[in-house]
Amino acid sequence: MTGGKPRSPRGTKYEKAEFPVFEFPVVGKARYEYTTGEALGRFLAGLKEGKILGTYCAKCGRVFVPPRMYCSYCFREVDGWVEARDEGVVVTGVMSYISATRARLERPVAVGVVKLDVPGRQFDDHFFPGLMHYICGASEDDVKSMRIFGARVKARWRPPEQRTGSITDIECFEVVRP
Amino acid sequence: MTGRNLNFKHRVAAVGAGLTLFRSRMLETPQELAWLAAKQALDEAGLTLKDIDCVVIGSAPDAFDGVHMKGEYLAEGAGGIHKPTVRVYVGGATGVFVPIAAWWHVASGLCRRVLAVAEEKMSHAARPHAQYVFRYIWDPIVEKPLNPNLIWIFAMEMHRYMHKCGVKKEDVALVSVKNKRNACGHPSAQLCMPNITVDDVLKSEVLVWPVQLLDISPTSDGAAAVVLASEEEARRITDTPVWIKGIGWTLDTTHWTNRDLAYPEYVRRAAEMAYRMAGIDNPRKQIDVAEPYDPFDYKELHHMEGLGLAKKCEAPVLTREGVTQRDGDLPINPSGGLLGVGNPIAAAGLMKVAEIFWQVRGEAGERQVKKPVYTGLAQAWGDLMQAGTVVVMGI
């Protein structure tokens, strides 16, 4: 069968260094000052003190980390704050060989999602308090073989005087080797 | 008119579609790209600009193209001047959302013939890297300070899916091989690779394990357009209108670190909405061809399961058995998908809708699937893994 659609689609390709294209260097950088709101404001203050805080909804039992002031499932205000442990299990882990700008890294780095423990509560895989972060102490083989899945990890905090109230106050989640 | 639980005034059909070439860098301005696709769609429908009463545009916001109010900027090339025109955007899901929004215009009785256009120029955000603009997608407070690369999220989702379903990289690579080969039958395709093998994929550069270079679709410039009309108009325009039988769309939370990534819940809900409207209760048997969104090869498998075209964890099995090839029982992405044809964010989904349109009419040329096509499905996915859009169309 010939003559299929689309018939002779148009468009002109060009190579990088040809004729007049206009490169407009951006005047200055875009500087943002995000307001953190109530929930993340306290979350960051908690990180500075070496704690991972979350909020909970008494109606459905969900615990929110990162915290929010409303339960979007019950559509009501949360009922209070809890402190999550700074340890948990790896729900998914990967190994990055490239930086944020797509340059090759000298040493690959593992990142993943950590499901955090909250004393007195249990969570299934459907909804849980979890954070994305670096995972240290995991080798390339740990990731490729999928041994990293379900591994127990604990936060490695920066020394208190270096904390600024940011997710980076935790340096990484370290694999707990028995 | 009623579909189940739905009251609307007019049945809606697609009567024409158009595509430009998809290439990594195109000379045409965004409006000109939109015009090329819109003109081709109008010509196929035998209509002129005067026949169109409303226009729906889909295009990414300012940061990508470096142009403020991009959708409105595009309006002239999309025939939207002096007409009711609206821009919609849901990330990659836009391409399928544009015909959904166009459906509202026609089904409500407000408009009779609507031009739906989606366009993207990924080449504009040149330095440091076209992907840099994606930094805006992260939560600025709890995610950006970690200096993430966008591919991290896909790698995490892919690995979780592979872990939960026991899928190996070889199984996933089969999708990339299928689609990049299928693309060779597509005149617009950016990346036709007729001899690519699983081995090539597995040997390509590792970016964020398990994602490798040949698992990913290329970034592209391109545009697509579709003309939708009410039943009365459609029957006057063409003998073979393709009816929009069902539409669905759903948004999930941006807090993606709180849910299980192995199954795309939002795709399932969007699909359910579309299936309910279309009267489909056994998609595996009632859908003849599908174009799920495939910016990465594992996404095709992931979405097939979300759409109910395969049971949970069954998609890699179907792929390995050849069921999803063009001559198989459930052809998936006969166009070559994003992996082969290209990925201009907003336009890619509309390329898939156009593909289903041509497949149902038997006009897909080399790509025409073997089995007779009555009902097809196009699905797109977007944002921070949260938006799902589905269109079911057929005769």
Add this chain to the structure above:
Amino acid sequence: MRRIKHFPEVMEIEAYVYTAGPIGTRWLEALRAGRLTAAHCPKCGRLFMPPKMYCPYDFEEVKELREVEPVGVVETYTVVERDFYGEPLKERKVLAFIRFPGVEGGLIHYVKTDRPRVGMRVKPKWRSERKGLVTDIEYFEEA
């Protein structure tokens, strides 16, 4: 409980690259050659400046560029006293929208004059070294 109220962030996109399109590129090349041109629609005969590859009225393809006599008329103007950051300019600038007879659209450009007025006839002052940009015309002056 204490709160950390703001979180700073810097986005540094270094450069955007824009293209002029097939006919736009030829228009710029004509500027580089010191010629002012406009696009001509074969169906309705209108001339457009700046050019685009389609006629917005007929939606037909536009391929031809025709030379335009470089004498324009100021349709409207404004006097700019401050720069992008709000600092006073050393010299006031007149920014005008200049139309060309028979052409739809026109150019926004600087006009060097002490007496700007609507209806003023102006002609371009070309730079000696041109690159294929709208600024190949340094400014417009009274004709």
